[in-house]
Amino acid sequence: MLERELKLAAPQGFDLPDLAQVTADVASADVVTQKLNTTYFDTRDLRLTRWGCSLRYRIGQGWTVKLPGPLESNGDVLVRGEHVFQGDPQKPPPPALDLLTAYLRRGQVHPVVRLRTIRQMITLRANDGSPLAETVQDDVAVLDGRKISTRFREIEVELKEAAPDTLLPAIFERLSVAGAGAPDPTPKVVRALGNRAQRPPELEVEEPAPEATxxxxxxxxxxxxxxxxxxxxxxxxxxxxxxxxxxxxxxxxxxxxxxxxxxxxxxxxxxxxxxxxxxxxxxxxxxxxxxxxxxxxxxxxxxxxxxxxxxxxxxxxxxxxxxxxxxxxxxxxxxxxxxxxxxxxxxxxxxxxxxxxxxxxxxxxxxxxxxxxxxxxxxxxxxxxxxxxxxxxxxxxxxxxxxxxxxxxxxxxxxxxxxxxxxxxxxxxxxxxxxxxxxxxxxxxxxxxxxxxxxxxxxxxxxxxxxxxxxxxxxxxxxxxxxxxxxxxxxxxx
Known part of the structure; x- marks a missing residue:
């Protein structure tokens, strides 16, 4: 499944606005609160993260692999392939690792960071009840053993397959009016891991200058x-x-x-x-x-x-x-x-x-x-x-x-x-x-x-x-x- 996602900064004091009927396509909005415990896996050199991939296990949801989307940029919208697997919480399932072969090659993965998240989620639905989008506010705690090493907040808007492209700008405008920050496509795992995860991938292409060799x-x-x-x-x-x-x-x-x-x-x-x-x-x-x-x-x-x-x-x-x-x-x-x-x-x-x-x-x-x-x-x-x-x-x-x-x-x-x-x-x-x-x-x-x-x-x-x-x-x-x-x-x- 191809994921279309927009991430925004969430300043202190921000609350998700009412998104019901944000466009004519939206008939209703459900609000729930979730507690999420997530472990991300990567190589020691954070190869997956640096390539724009992720491999995670989330209690109650199983394993998820996210892959980079099209090479062409889509502005602030993060487009990635998302694939879900079930399996042992301690050991990534072989089919998940198989999808990451091109980036891992023979690299071995292990847990690199654990997150505890309080998520407030609004699900927007069409007239027939099918989901069109999920808008969430995440309060994330990055864990170091049993201690919290840092915290951050963010807003995510994820369009479902049936959602029209016009829905995302409408949600963004409503969130901006309510005080949301600027778009920031940085994935959670990159925020959590810090500078090491922000290094370029092992293969980076630079545009040569006219005087290039x-x-x-x-x-x-x-x-x-x-x-x-x-x-x-x-x-x-x-x-x-x-x-x-x-x-x-x-x-x-x-x-x-x-x-x-x-x-x-x-x-x-x-x-x-x-x-x-x-x-x-x-x-x-x-x-x-x-x-x-x-x-x-x-x-x-x-x-x-x-x-x-x-x-x-x-x-x-x-x-x-x-x-x-x-x-x-x-x-x-x-x-x-x-x-x-x-x-x-x-x-x-x-x-x-x-x-x-x-x-x-x-x-x-x-x-x-x-x-x-x-x-x-x-x-x-x-x-x-x-x-x-x-x-x-x-x-x-x-x-x-x-x-x-x-x-x-x-x-x-x-x-x-x-x-x-x-x-x-x-x-x-x-x-x-x-x-x-x-x-x-x-x-x-x-x-x-x-x-x-x-x-x-x-x-x-x-x-x-x-x-x-x-x-x-x-x-x-x-x-x-x-x-x-x-x-x-x-x-x-x-």
């Missing part, structure tokens, strides 16, 4: 991709959103691309070895993602089938589902293997301190553009080799090379500026058209291999015809996207 720019590019992979690991384990597999695959592709493009900046043996190991993970992620893309495309076609053909359409989709399930089973084995955990550790260490060649200490403005220009020349050479009508394989190879250009331009954009960003956008436009073509070609080949006989033949033919239309449309559009990408003014910075 090539190594600094590379470190940022590697760090962003590794963080993306870590953020989506838990989602893959949960298996509820195919986008997690997609984003993890993108992260791995970017890493492999950077290790290839910027190889002159690194220790060659180190970079090649890491890239090869990422290839193992890329294959497993790719098998699942390819099935998802195929399913998405053919599902749209199936929805438009005549009623008499829908049974055959459903059988074709079922074949893809079986293929996807098998690929997901292999991916699950992969991410639960010691080899994968070793790779995660290696990636974090590599992003923090990549093994660089002496040239990486030189100016990024001087060193990096020629590396991107080399990629561009490879793309240009590929197009120059095309005949009047490039075949499907040639277009696919062009897409791969274009993607490398895009990733490289995006990596150097922080110091190059608008020129690199514009070049990257043009590359992305061409990549998108070529991607549409490739997906359609793959779908047609899959239909020939798996559904071109027996009772599925007729519907498979309909699907193939629709995919052929998509492929031909993309084939007709790619020259225009190429001409837009081939403009000289996009490369003046190289």
């Amino acid at each position: 090539a190594g600094m720019v590379l470190r940022r590019a590697l760090g962003l991709a590794v963080i993306r992979l870590l953020r989506h690991d838990a989602g893959i384990r949960l298996g509820t959103d195919p986008e997690d597999v997609h984003q993890a695959r993108v992260a791995v592709r970017r890493l492999r691309s950077h290790l290839r493009t910027f190889l002159p900046l690194m220790d060659i043996e180190w970079a090649i070895s890491l890239r090869q190991e990422l290839g193992w993970l890329a294959d497993e992620l790719g098998a699942v993602r390819d099935a998802d893309v195929l399913m998405d495309g053919l599902r749209k076609h199936a929805a438009a089938l005549a009623p008499r053909d829908r049974g055959a359409g459903a059988k074709i989709l079922a074949l893809i589902a079986v293929q996807r399930e098998s690929a997901m089973s292999r991916l699950s084995e992969t991410i639960h293997s010691p080899r994968y955990v070793d790779l995660l550790k290696r990636l974090v260490d590599s992003a923090r301190a990549p093994q660089l060649a002496p040239i990486a200490a030189e100016s990024g403005l001087l060193t990096l553009p020629p590396l991107v220009a080399s990629l561009w020349r490879n793309v240009r050479a590929k197009v120059d080799d095309f005949g009047q009508e490039p075949d499907d394989t040639q277009l696919h190879k062009l897409r791969i090379r274009t993607k490398r250009c895009r990733y490289a331009a995006e990596a150097v954009a922080p110091i190059i500026g608008r020129g690199a960003r514009t070049f990257a956008r043009a590359a992305a436009d061409l990549q998108e058209v070529l991607g549409e073509h490739h997906d359609a070609v793959v779908a047609m080949q899959w239909l020939r291999d798996h559904a071109a006989s027996g009772t599925l033949t007729f519907v498979a033919g309909q699907f193939s015809a629709l995919e052929l239309v998509t492929a031909n449309s993309a084939r007709a559009r790619w020259p225009q996207a190429w001409r837009a990408f081939d403009r000289k003014k996009l490369r003046t910075w190289m």
Whole structure:
């Protein structure tokens, strides 16, 4: 479940106001007082807390894991994934620890702080009685053995799944009028642990200045991709959103691309070895993602089938589902293997301190553009080799090379500026058209291999015809996207 939460300071003397009918969506408000006893678990270096995660046991409620939300900031609203487990109060349940694998890797957790909280809670309900939001005032005591080491107060507003986004600003306004303090997204565990918990995570990405070295720019590019992979690991384990597999695959592709493009900046043996190991993970992620893309495309076609053909359409989709399930089973084995955990550790260490060649200490403005220009020349050479009508394989190879250009331009954009960003956008436009073509070609080949006989033949033919239309449309559009990408003014910075 994705948690949408707003935290506010609660000054002395503050009392929660009446929130009944704060908006037209709210029909009633229930008020209760609770006593909560909570123990937070973390590694000795507070790895979870510093990454924005938490693992806690609360008497009467069980275990809760909170995971960082989307990479994009949502202002003062704290968006996190929340997952509840039951188990022994003294020992975190394995499924809870499993969700935290990307951050813990082989780190061991133990109790780090205990809190005793008096909570006054207002539950806002809709007309049908379903909860829309909880607004709480917490008086928190941080315990040191049996003694209280410090106290603090805070207000939390948590929207439930059915709540409209407009409810949160309305509650915030009502609380502000009543005297609540400014928004403060600091989690309780961070307040309780103090300065140690406020240190940055073990992998932190800094924006390079224009005078940054090539190594600094590379470190940022590697760090962003590794963080993306870590953020989506838990989602893959949960298996509820195919986008997690997609984003993890993108992260791995970017890493492999950077290790290839910027190889002159690194220790060659180190970079090649890491890239090869990422290839193992890329294959497993790719098998699942390819099935998802195929399913998405053919599902749209199936929805438009005549009623008499829908049974055959459903059988074709079922074949893809079986293929996807098998690929997901292999991916699950992969991410639960010691080899994968070793790779995660290696990636974090590599992003923090990549093994660089002496040239990486030189100016990024001087060193990096020629590396991107080399990629561009490879793309240009590929197009120059095309005949009047490039075949499907040639277009696919062009897409791969274009993607490398895009990733490289995006990596150097922080110091190059608008020129690199514009070049990257043009590359992305061409990549998108070529991607549409490739997906359609793959779908047609899959239909020939798996559904071109027996009772599925007729519907498979309909699907193939629709995919052929998509492929031909993309084939007709790619020259225009190429001409837009081939403009000289996009490369003046190289």
